[in-house]
Amino acid sequence: MLLAPGSLKEELGLIAPELAEMRRKREERRRQFADVTQRVNRMQEEMNLLVGQPNARAAAVVVDGSDLTTTKLDELRAYLHHLQQEKESRTKKVAELMAQLHSSSLVLGMDSRETTNVVVNGGGVQVQAGDISDGAIAGLAAGIERLREIKRSRMEKLQDLLGSMLELWNLMDTPAEEQRRFQGVACNIAASEDEITEPGALSMDFIRNVEAEVVRLETLKECRMKDLVVKKHEELMEIRRRARLPEPEDDDAAVLLLDAIDSDAERAVILERLEVQISEAKDLEFSRKDVLEKMDRWQAALEEESWLEEYSRNENRYNVGKGTHLVLKRAEKARSLVSKMPAMAEALMAKVVAWEKERGAKFEYDGEVLLDMLEDYGNTRKEKEQERKRQRDQRRLLQQVQGAAAADRDVSSPLARPPPKNIKNVTRTLSMGGNAGGGGGGSARKAAAPASSRPGTPSFLKSPMSARRGGSDEGQMLSSDSFE
Numbered sequence: 001m002l003l004a005p006g007s008l009k010e011e012l013g014l015i016a017p018e019l020a021e022m023r024r025k026r027e028e029r030r031r032q033f034a035d036v037t038q039r040v041n042r043m044q045e046e047m048n049l050l051v052g053q054p055n056a057r058a059a060a061v062v063v064d065g066s067d068l069t070t071t072k073l074d075e076l077r078a079y080l081h082h083l084q085q086e087k088e089s090r091t092k093k094v095a096e097l098m099a100q101l102h103s104s105s106l107v108l109g110m111d112s113r114e115t116t117n118v119v120v121n122g123g124g125v126q127v128q129a130g131d132i133s134d135g136a137i138a139g140l141a142a143g144i145e146r147l148r149e150i151k152r153s154r155m156e157k158l159q160d161l162l163g164s165m166l167e168l169w170n171l172m173d174t175p176a177e178e179q180r181r182f183q184g185v186a187c188n189i190a191a192s193e194d195e196i197t198e199p200g201a202l203s204m205d206f207i208r209n210v211e212a213e214v215v216r217l218e219t220l221k222e223c224r225m226k227d228l229v230v231k232k233h234e235e236l237m238e239i240r241r242r243a244r245l246p247e248p249e250d251d252d253a254a255v256l257l258l259d260a261i262d263s264d265a266e267r268a269v270i271l272e273r274l275e276v277q278i279s280e281a282k283d284l285e286f287s288r289k290d291v292l293e294k295m296d297r298w299q300a301a302l303e304e305e306s307w308l309e310e311y312s313r314n315e316n317r318y319n320v321g322k323g324t325h326l327v328l329k330r331a332e333k334a335r336s337l338v339s340k341m342p343a344m345a346e347a348l349m350a351k352v353v354a355w356e357k358e359r360g361a362k363f364e365y366d367g368e369v370l371l372d373m374l375e376d377y378g379n380t381r382k383e384k385e386q387e388r389k390r391q392r393d394q395r396r397l398l399q400q401v402q403g404a405a406a407a408d409r410d411v412s413s414p415l416a417r418p419p420p421k422n423i424k425n426v427t428r429t430l431s432m433g434g435n436a437g438g439g440g441g442g443s444a445r446k447a448a449a450p451a452s453s454r455p456g457t458p459s460f461l462k463s464p465m466s467a468r469r470g471g472s473d474e475g476q477m478l479s480s481d482s483f484e
Helices: 005-046 070-108 112-121 134-172 176-190 204-223 225-242 253-260 264-287 289-313 324-339 341-359 370-412 423-436 438-448 464-469 472-482
Strands: none
Touching (some): 005 070, 070 112, 070 134, 225 264, 264 289
């Protein structure tokens, strides 16, 4: 069936605009593909992802125009987003590596040229600005590792030099003014690799300065070796004196040996041996610290006890005078302290026993075994207590004997006895007896005159009835004798 010419033209007129629109969309889609493809290839080149491929062009993204679907465009856009993230990650990684490289260079005192040479010689590559390729990252990592090796090597050398320098400072008592120049780095003697961040702290110039200082101190040490040995020997003796350790039998051996020594090497050996002995003596002094403190308090108590014994033997201790109240206060404190001495002795002995058990040796105090000293003191204290008890018993027995003798004297000579407490009643009784005699009192006294040389019996030893029966002569005589 044939169509009319007019109808084809009409259909073509209707199809032509749609075809033009589709062609326009195809060109737009091609431009989108080209833009995404161009950006992908540029990023691949920046990250050097095309290097090493069998065919660089084959690895590049090429749009042949056969597939312009939105699915393919979305795939290219997703790949572009992945490349963008990869670029950001690499840029950040390169920045971190560059910062580490710069920091290590500052600590080692290297400039950019030296750093580049170290990186290249260490297996790395010279990194251009903006290079984020795998080769650049690997080169930076290799350069940083090379700088770390140099840093560790210089640290070991510097720490060895600082250790020798500190030892020589202490050995020769170097003034603080001379030490101040190296005080800032002396604290790095025990620092780790990451803790040393000060610029120039591991530079070769600084290490040479420290090395020169050590050489100077070594030279000075050789000149002062004999004085140093004598000084260390005195230090050792002072520590032993503080620790109350016995002096060695060969105390003067080291000093005498110095006069015959001409070799500095032998002096150095003696100095090292003295350093070891000083260290051991300090450890021993520290272990004896508690016992020595208690022993010092014990010695003070012994002095107070000795003073108190002398004070107790002083017969004039209670005489009133200037400062008497102070002496009495001291005596009271001394008695309180002496009363605590048995408990102090027990505590001290417990400390000594624990020390001897731990050390496996006798605790000597000024050359004497301390436990023996404490036992001797305990025995002496017991002997003193027994002696004081014996003296108290003797005094008590003497007082009893003297009291019995005084009682015998009172019985044998009644007139020597003191008047009774009721002397008024006795006087009254005697007066009543005298009045009972009436007017015959004068003749009675005359009659009793020849017998006055005989002692009469006191009326208070007689009963009232016998006194009245005895008459008034004897009563009058006793009355006069009692009040003469």
